[in-house]
Every structure is written in structure tokens, then in C-alpha cells.
Amino acid sequence: xxxxxxxxxxxxxxxxxxxxxxxxxxxxxxxxxxxxxxxxxxxxxxxxxxxxxxxxxxxxxxxxxxxxxxxxxxxxxxxxxxxxxxxxxxxxxxxxxxxxxxxxxxxxxxxxxxxxxxxxxxxxxxxxxxxxxxxxxxxxxxxxxxxxxxxxxxxxxxxxxxxxxxxxxxxxxxxxxxxxxxxxxxxxxxxxxxxxxxxxxxxxxxxxxxxxxxxxxxxxxxxxxxxxxxxxxxxxxxxxxxxxxxxxxxxxxxxxxxxxxxxxxxxxxxxxxxxxxxxxxxxxxxxxxxxxxxxxxxxxxxxxxxxxxxxxxxxxxxxxxxxxxxxxxxxxxxxxxxxxxxxxxxxxxxxxxxxxxxxxxxxxxxxxxxxxxxxxxxxxxxxxxxxxxxxxxxxxxxxxxxxxxxxxxxxxxxxxxxxxxxxxxxxxxxxxxxx
Amino acid sequence: xxxxxxxxxxxxxxxxxxxxxxxxxxxxxxxxxxxxxxxxxxxxxxxxxxxxxxxxxxxxxxxxxxxxxxxxxxxxxxxxxxxxxxxxxxxxxxxxxxxxxxxxxxxxxxxxxxxxxxxxxxxxxxxxxxxxxxxxxxxxxxxxxxxxxxxxxxxxxxxxxxxxxxxxxxxxxxxxxxxxxxxxxxxxxxxxxxxxxxxxxxxxxxxxxxxxxxxxxxxxxxxxxxxxxxxxxxxxxxxxxxxxxxxxxxxxxxxxxxxxxxxxxxxxxxxxxxxxxxxxxxxxxxxxxxxxxxxxxxxxxxxxxxxx
Numbered sequence: 001x002x003x004x005x006x007x008x009x010x011x012x013x014x015x016x017x018x019x020x021x022x023x024x025x026x027x028x029x030x031x032x033x034x035x036x037x038x039x040x041x042x043x044x045x046x047x048x049x050x051x052x053x054x055x056x057x058x059x060x061x062x063x064x065x066x067x068x069x070x071x072x073x074x075x076x077x078x079x080x081x082x083x084x085x086x087x088x089x090x091x092x093x094x095x096x097x098x099x100x101x102x103x104x105x106x107x108x109x110x111x112x113x114x115x116x117x118x119x120x121x122x123x124x125x126x127x128x129x130x131x132x133x134x135x136x137x138x139x140x141x142x143x144x145x146x147x148x149x150x151x152x153x154x155x156x157x158x159x160x161x162x163x164x165x166x167x168x169x170x171x172x173x174x175x176x177x178x179x180x181x182x183x184x185x186x187x188x189x190x191x192x193x194x195x196x197x198x199x200x201x202x203x204x205x206x207x208x209x210x211x212x213x214x215x216x217x218x219x220x221x222x223x224x225x226x227x228x229x230x231x232x233x234x235x236x237x238x239x240x241x242x243x244x245x246x247x248x249x250x251x252x253x254x255x256x257x258x259x260x261x262x263x264x265x266x267x268x269x270x271x272x273x274x275x276x277x278x279x280x281x282x283x284x285x286x287x288x289x290x291x292x293x294x295x296x297x298x299x300x301x302x303x304x305x306x307x308x309x310x311x312x313x314x315x316x317x318x319x320x321x322x323x324x325x326x327x328x329x330x331x332x333x334x335x336x337x338x339x340x341x342x343x344x345x346x347x348x349x350x351x352x353x354x355x356x357x358x359x360x361x362x363x364x365x366x367x368x369x370x371x372x373x374x375x376x377x378x379x380x381x382x383x384x385x386x387x388x389x390x391x392x393x394x395x396x397x398x399x400x401x402x403x404x405x406x407x408x409x410x411x412x413x414x415x416x417x418x419x420x421x422x423x424x425x426x427x428x429x430x431x432x433x434x435x
Numbered sequence: 436x437x438x439x440x441x442x443x444x445x446x447x448x449x450x451x452x453x454x455x456x457x458x459x460x461x462x463x464x465x466x467x468x469x470x471x472x473x474x475x476x477x478x479x480x481x482x483x484x485x486x487x488x489x490x491x492x493x494x495x496x497x498x499x500x501x502x503x504x505x506x507x508x509x510x511x512x513x514x515x516x517x518x519x520x521x522x523x524x525x526x527x528x529x530x531x532x533x534x535x536x537x538x539x540x541x542x543x544x545x546x547x548x549x550x551x552x553x554x555x556x557x558x559x560x561x562x563x564x565x566x567x568x569x570x571x572x573x574x575x576x577x578x579x580x581x582x583x584x585x586x587x588x589x590x591x592x593x594x595x596x597x598x599x600x601x602x603x604x605x606x607x608x609x610x611x612x613x614x615x616x617x618x619x620x621x622x623x624x625x626x627x628x629x630x631x632x633x634x635x636x637x638x639x640x641x642x643x644x645x646x647x648x649x650x651x652x653x654x655x656x657x658x659x660x661x662x663x664x665x666x667x668x669x670x671x672x673x674x675x676x677x678x679x680x681x682x683x684x685x686x687x688x689x690x691x692x693x694x695x696x697x698x699x700x701x702x703x704x705x706x707x708x709x710x711x712x713x714x715x716x717x718x719x720x721x722x723x724x725x726x727x728x729x730x731x732x733x734x735x736x737x738x739x740x741x742x743x
Contacts, residue, residue, distance in 0.1 A: 086704055093493075093707075114489045115707060201599075203687025256576025258688055259598040268577055391489045394705040402511075406689030409599055 041331045042071040045101040048084050049076040051318070054352040055339075063338050070331045081105055092117045092323070100326035101335060104149050106140040106317055106386070107205070107393055113143035114391030119322040120146045124333055132342075136315050136384035137357045143389060148321050150340045151357035153348070155316030157213050158380045160269060160277040160287070163299040165192050174304050177217065177243045180276060184252045187275050194273040196252035198265040201244070203405035206261055208397050209314040209387065210278055211404055214240040216312025216385045217305035223388040223396060228429045232400065233422035239306075241407050241414040248408070258409050270294055278303065280316065281355050284373060300373060302380045312385035317357065355381075392428060399424045476720060482713035489707055502714035511690065512698060512715060516722065518605075519694040523673040526609045526616075530669060531662070533613065534620030539654075541621065542628040552625075559618045567682030570611040574598050574683075601691035604684050608692055612679055616672070620665045627661030628654070663734050670730060674723050695719050 047055075052074055060072050077084045085108055091097040092115065104112065112118050125147065130138050133151055141149030159180075161173055165187055174180040184196020200206040208222075215222060220236025223229070231237060247253035254268070262279055266286065269277035272293035277283070288295050303311035320339065322332045338344060342361065348354055349367055355377060356362055362378035388396060403421035406412040412420075483502050485495040506512055541552055558566070573580045574597035582594040597607045631654065639649050677696040680686065686693035699719065703712035 089704055089707070111489065111707065115493055202685060203689065204685045254577055254594075255596040256594065256599055259576065259596065259684075264575065264577075392706070394701070398701060398705075401687075402690040402693075405687045409601070409688040411601055411689040411691065 040069050040071045041328045042073050043100040043326075043328060043332055043335060044073045044075060044098050045103060045320075045335070046075045046077045046084060046087060046099055047103040047318075048079050048081060050079060051103070052076045054348050057351060059339070059344060059347065063335070066338070067331075067334055070334060072335060075099075088112075092325070095325070097323055097325045099323050100328055100332045102321045102323055103152075104319055104321055106315060106319075106389075107397070109141055109149045109319075109321070110143045110389045110391050110393055112321070113146070113148045117324055118148040119324055119326075119329055120148065121150065121322065121333075121336075122147045125150070132359065133357050134359055134381050134384065136381070136386060137317060137319070140315060140317070140386055140389060141319055141321075143391070149319040150321075150336050151317055151319040152340055152345070153317050153319075153354035154357045154381065154384075155280055155318075155355055156377065156380050156384060157209060157278060157280060157303060157312075157314040157316075158300050158377075159303050159311075160279055160283060160298055160300055162193075162275050162294065162297060164297040165275060168192075173299070173301055174276075176304050176306055177214070178306075180304050181243075181246065181250060181252055184275050185250065188251070193275045195254050195268065196274070197247050197276040197278075198253060198257055198260065198268050198274050199244075199247075199278040200260055200262060200265060201253075201258035201405075201408060202261050203401050204261060205397060205401070207404060208400050209316070211240065211244075211400070212314045212385050212387055213278070213303045213312040214243060216383070217303060217309055218243075219306070219309040222400070223390065223425065223429070225386075225388050225390055228390070230422050230425045230429070232418050232425060237418050238414055241404070241418070244408050245414065258405070269298075281353075281377065284371075285353055300376055300380070302383050310383055313380045313383045315384040315386050317355065319357070390429075395428055396425055399428070476717070479713040479716045479720075482710060483717050485710045487709040488711070493707065493709075495710070498710070502711045503718075505711065506714055506718060511693075512695075514690065515693045515695045515698045516719075518692060519674060519676075519696075520726075522605070522609060522612075522676065522692075522694060523670060526612045527666065527669045527673055529609075530613050530617045530620050531666060533617045534665070535624055535662075537617065537621035538624035538628055541625050556618045556622055558615045559622075561615070563615065563678040564682050566611065566615050567679045570607070570614075571598065571683050574607045598684055599688055601688060604688060604692050608680055608683055611683065612673065612676065615679070616669060620669060623665045623668075624658060624661050627658045631657050659734075663731070666734065667727060667731065670727060671723065674726070 055074055060074060063072060064070065077087055084103075085105070088097075088099065088102060088108075091099060092112075097117075102112065102118065109118075130147075134154060137151035137154050138147070141147055141151060163173070166173060166183065169183075169187060169190065169192070171183055171186070174183055180197060184193070187193045188196055200210045212222060215231075215237060218236045218239045220234055220240060221229075221231040223231070248255055248257065257265070260268075262283075265277055266279060266283045268274050269279075269283070270287055270292055284300065286292070287298055303313055305311035320336045322329050322336070326332055339348075340357070342358055345354075345356060345358055345361055346364060346367060349356055349361060350370055353371065356364075356367070356374075359378070361367055362374050362381070368374055387393065390396065399421050403412070403417040403424075407414040407417040411417075482495070484497060484499060486498040486501060487493060487495040537555060541548065541555065572578060576582060576594040576596045576599070579594070579597070581597065582591070585591045586594065595603065598604045635653050635657075636649055639653060644652070675696050676694055677700065680692055680694055680697060684692045686697045695715070699712060699715045702708050702715060706712075
């Protein structure tokens with residue numbers, strides 16, 4: 001008996017242990033089940049590395065805190081927007097895309113929508129809500145009447161001018177193309193500047209963005225999105241080319257302007273010996289850096305026009321859409337709602353100097369305190385002009401780029417170049433419709 | 436009789452077995468080649484018989500040879516083919532001449548030769564996109580070094596618009612390409628030069644040959660295999676040039692420097708016109724094969740002549 005006791009105790013003990021194990025197992029199972037059912041949904045989004053930086057400054061953490069069931073996986077892609085477009089394109093073509101959300105440049109939206117890669121967002125947002133955005137920014141997200149993209153930030157082409165030189169010469173900032181050339185020539189004669197006007201003349205997307213503004217300023221048009229009417233061989237287009245051509249011929253623009261992108265133009269303008277520049281808002285903070293020779297000496301205004309026509313401001317910018325292949329459109333919409341909200345946009349703008357897509361933010365006291373020129377930008381944004389939001393935009397743009405570049409570098413006469421560009425564009429759009 | 440037949444069988448059996456082993460050993464490599472070459476080309480050929488673009492909502496619709504008919508009338512394609520040919524032939528020829536010169540210099544022994552050899556290969560080791568960016572600024576009309584030097588020397592009065600004139604843009608792009616890849620050719624040729632025994636030159640010199648004669652009768656014929664390899668390599672590479680031109684001119688001005696690969700890229704990745712893009716790929720591939728075959732044929736003929 002004496003010997004029996006210990007085994008008995010052992011048995012009791014082991015029974016107790018068994019029970020504990022069972023309870024523990026059940027507990028773990030229950031907990032795992034509960035945890036699994038609440039497992040947060042992970043959404044993926046790709047953007048250029050510089051664009052991703054302000055998002056990572058607490059915004060994603062804040063979003064995830066407000067939406068504990070959603071995790072946002074922000075992938076930092078290459079710096080160049082073209083390469084990010086390639087990554088999106090190839091992932092969608094191959095199917096099984098890892099991206100739930102799509103961060104889009106204005107000019108991709110129609111193509112992506114036409115390819116069936118984006119979800120229609122029209123039913124998600126009321127017209128009262130869209131009314132808070134700049135109308136052109138919303139238009140840029142529409143394709144065939146449906147809304148595919150909600151704008152996060154805008155971008156606008158405009159005229160930079162040397163306020164100090166123009167004031168000192170007793171002149172007023174120009175409002176027309178002719179005045180711009182005249183002022184440039186006056187200042188050049190006085191030896192104040194080396195060059196009058198720099199713009200983007202290289203054969204690339206920036207060339208047609210710049211040209212869309214001049215075209216608007218002469219009352220012309222490129223392609224009408226609804227009727228697919230092509231306006232490239234109309235007299236207004238030839239007037240627009242004549243203006244660009246004149247700037248080079250008259251020595252107002254350097255001959256090499258036909259090889260410039262944004263940075264070449266900005267460096268020349270920032271060097272202090274140029275009166276006017278066409279560029280995007282990013283040049284403002286750069287020109288006002290402490291070591292800039294033109295710090296505080298320049299101002300911005302809407303692109304000039306011609307008598308009877310106000311100039312245009314080419315619309316750029318980025319917005320979010322939801323991929324058709326995403327398993328979690330509801331959660332993705334939460335992300336869009338958060339990042340396009342006024343409060344978050346304000347934070348993004350203060351952090352990164354973006355141009356608002358919401359009208360109210362241009363005159364927001366906090367933002368104006370940091371960027372005093374933003375109310376001016378609101379004026380510029382009223383003249384916003386869209387590059388044609390059509391599915392074949394990339395081709396249409398390439399046709400114009402090639403022929404416009406030929407025309408301003410004297411490879412072809414403007415007349416013949418635009419005739420050919422118009423014909424090719426019509427042929428392309430005709431083919432597209434037949435499908 | 437029996438011994439002979441056994442010996443016969445013994446001789447043929449290993450031969451047969453050798454053949455099988457040979458095939459078996461090269462099978463993995465062959466499979467790899469089929470996988471990375473034959474399959475994509477075959478698939479492109481198949482895809483080129485369909486219309487698949489935004490107009491068809493990216494659904495493939497069989498259209499026979501429509502894409503090829505469209506290509507016949509596509510001036511942009513033939514223009515880019517011509518541009519590619521001009522770019523390739525001029526840059527490869529100049530690279531070969533310069534590369535040979537550099538290789539001959541590097542083959543001599545002089546102080547600091549190893550250092551110079553290392554420096555000579557540097558341009559080739561740098562990423563092309565970076566080189567393109569650097570040359571874009573070097574050829575800039577206002578800030579560019581080239582114009583600055585020419586102005587200082589008094590050779591020109593106003594800055595030349597290098598990348599803005601069709602011919603000059605081509606010259607600039609070719610110049611940048613030569614700068615980058617000449618060292619590749621010179622390293623290849625240098626390896627060939629070092630395998631030529633110096634005894635040959637000594638014997639030739641004793642026979643009373645001048646250095647020029649030695650170069651023509653010994654160096655060139657014995658270097659021919661390396662020259663051939665270098666040419667084929669560079670030819671195929673230059674025919675597919677993409678990054679340098681994308682960065683320097685983007686195909687401009689007015690499409691003057693647009694090469695085939697730029698056009699194919701735009702058609703596939705930006706226009707999403709897959710059927711037509713595939714047709715472009717197939718035709719470009721055939722043109723490249725034909726060009727390489729002709730070049731190799733001509734070179735092998737000239738090699739027989741020089742060595743024979």
C-alpha cells in the first residue's frame with residue numbers, strides 16, 4: 001500500500017495534467033479561430049518611391065489605427081512614373097495582379113479603364129462629394145461616363161516670370177503670347193537677361209502637355225473626347241506652332257529648348273538670366289531655396305493666351321483607383337476615402353508641397369501660411385485643360401509628339417506636319433472605334 | 436575474322452555511345468535554349484496572327500496576316516528600321532577600329548599598363564542609363580561641356596544644338612555609344628592578341644617584314660576569330676539599343692533617333708497593341724537573323740582570303 005500511493009498520486013496528477021492540456025488546446029484553438037476570423041485584410045498599392053515617403057510619415061499608421069481590420073502594404077517602386085506604369089501594366093496583363101489599389105497619373109486612367117483593369121467607382125461617391133474637388137480633376141478620372149479614379153493631388157502647368165525685372169522696367173506681367181515675346185525682347189535688349197522664355201521642347205510627354213496649353217490659348221483643340229473630332233490641322237494649331245517657332249527664331253528661346261525637359265528649363269531659369277518659364281508647381285520651392293539666385297524675385301500666373309482666349313493650364317496629378325482583380329474592394333474604398341479626405345490631403349500638402357485636388361484647400365489658412373502662392377494656383381486651376389481622356393491616349397500623344405517635334409525643329413513644315421498628325425490620329429481613332 | 440568483327444564492333448560501339456552521351460550532355464543546354472529562345476519567338480509568331488488591343492478589349496481575335504499587311508504601310512516602322520541600321524553599322528564599325536587600336540596599344544608593355552587596362556574598361560562597366568544622362572548634359576546647348584570647349588577654342592560662335600538637330604542627335608547618340616562600348620571590343624581583342632606568340636613576329640622580322648606587313652599577315656588573320664565574335668556580339672547588342680537612346684533623346688527630335696526597340700516597346704507596353712507588337716518583334720527578329728548571317732558569311736569569306 002505504501003508503494004501504491006505514489007503511482008496513484010501520479011495518476012491523479014497526470015489526469016489533471018491531461019485536463020489542463022485539453023483546456024489549453026481548446027483555448028488556443030478558440031483564440032486562433034477568433035483571431036483568424038478577425039485577421040486584417042492586407043491591401044497592396046504601388047507608387048514611386050518619392051511619392052511614397054509622405055505616406056509613410058505616420059499616415060499609414062494612423063489609417064491602420066482607425067481601420068484595425070485593414071493593413072496597407074505600400075510598395076515603393078522606381079522613381080520614374082513610366083516604370084511604375086510598366087509594372088502596373090505587366091501585372092494586369094499577366095493576370096493575378098498583386099495590387100488592390102492603383103495610383104494613377106491622369107493620362108493612364110482611360111487606358112486602364114478601357115482595358116478593364118479598374119472598378120467603376122461611380123456608385124461609391126455622391127455628386128455632392130465630388131463637387132468638393134476641382135471639376136477637371138474629377139473629369140480626368142472619368143471614362144465613358146463612369147468614374148474610375150479619385151484625385152489625391154493635382155498638378156498644373158503655368159507661367160513663371162521674373163517679377164523684379166518686369167517691375168524695374170516699368171512693365172506689367174504679360175497676358176498674351178505677343179506681349180510675352182515683346183517683354184522678353186525689351187529685357188534682352190536692356191541686357192537684363194540672356195533668354196526670354198524657356199519651355200519643354202523635347203520629344204516626350206512634357207512637349208504635348210506644354211502644347212495643350214498654347215493650343216487652348218489660341219482657341220484650338222487637340223481631340224474632343226466625346227466626338228473624337230481631331231483639331232490638329234485647324235488654323236489655331238498652326239498659330240500655336242508659329243508662336244513656339246517664333247520664340248526660337250526671334251532669339252527669345254534658346255535653340256536647344258527643343259531638347260529640354262522640365263529640369264533643363266528650370267536650371268536655366270533658376271540661373272537668373274531668363275525672364276519666363278513654363279513649368280509645373282514643383283519649380284516654386286526649388287526657386288525659393290536659400291541658395292537660389294532668383295529667391296523671392298519671381299512670381300507665377302496662369303499661362304498667357306491670345307486676344308479673346310484665356311490660356312490653359314495642363315492638368316497633371318495623381319489619383320487612386322481600385323483594381324478589378326482585387327478581392328477586397330470594400331476595404332480598398334476605405335483607403336481611398338481616407339487618403340482623399342480633406343484632413344489627410346492637408347497633411348500631405350503641408351508635408352510634401354503637393355497641389356490640392358480639393359478646391360477648399362487652396363485657400364486653407366494653414367496651407368496658405370506655408371505656401372503663400374496657393375491662392376494664385378486656384379486661379380490657374382480654373383483654366384485647367386485635359387489631355388484627351390481617351391483609351392488610345394498614349395498613341396495619340398506619340399503622334400503629336402513626333403510631328404510637333406518635327407515642326408519646331410524644322411524637319412517638316414508646320415503645315416505638313418500637322419496635316420500628317422491629324423490624318424494619323426483620325427486613322428487611329430477610326431480603327432479603334434471599329435475595333 | 437572473328438577478331439576483326441569484334442574489333443569492328445568495338446570501334447563502332449563507343450562511337451555510337453559517344454554520340455548518345457554527347458546528345459544527353461547537351462540536352463539541358465538545348466532545352467534551356469528552346470525555353471528562352473524558341474518558345475518566346477514561337478509565341479510571338481502565334482500572337483502576331485491575332486488582333487489583340489484596346490479595341491478588342493484585350494481579347495485575342497484571329498486576324499491572319501492583317502498585322503503584317505498593316506506593317507507594310509507603317510512608315511514609322513520602316514523609318515525606325517533604317518535608323519537602327521544606320522546606328523548599328525556606324526557605331527559598330529567605328530568601335531571596331533578604335534577598339535583594335537586601343538587593344539594594340541594595351542598589348543605593348545609600358546609602365547602602368549595594368550592601371551590603364553582597368554581604366555579602359557570602366558565605361559563599359561558603368562550603367563548605360565547613367566551614361567546616357569551624363570551625355571545628355573554634356574551635349575546640352577547652354578550648360579554642356581562640348582559646347583563650352585568648342586566656344587573656348589573659338590571653333591564656334593554660338594552653342595550647337597546637339598540633341599535638337601536630327602543628324603547631330605544621331606551623331607551624339609553614336610558618340611556616346613562608342614564611348615561606352617569600345618572598351619568591350621578592345622578587351623576581347625586584347626585577349627586575342629595575347630594568344631599570338633611573339634615568336635611569329637620575331638621570325639617574320641628576321642625575314643625582313645615591316646611592322647605593317649606583320650600586322651597584315653600575322654596579327655589580322657590570327658585575330659580574325661576574336662574580331663568576328665566581337666562584331667557579332669556588338670552587332671546584336673547595338674541592334675537592340677534601347678536605354679541609351681531613351682535617356683538621351685527619347686527617339687527625338689521628330690522621331691529621328693527612334694530605333695526599332697523603342698517602337699516595339701511603345702507598341703506593346705504603352706499602346707497595349709499586343710498582336711501588332713508581336714508582328715513587329717517577329718519581323719525585327721528575322722531581319723536581325725538575316726543581317727547577322729550575311730555579316731558572318733562575308734567575314735568568314737574575307738577570313739579565308741586573308742589567311743589563305
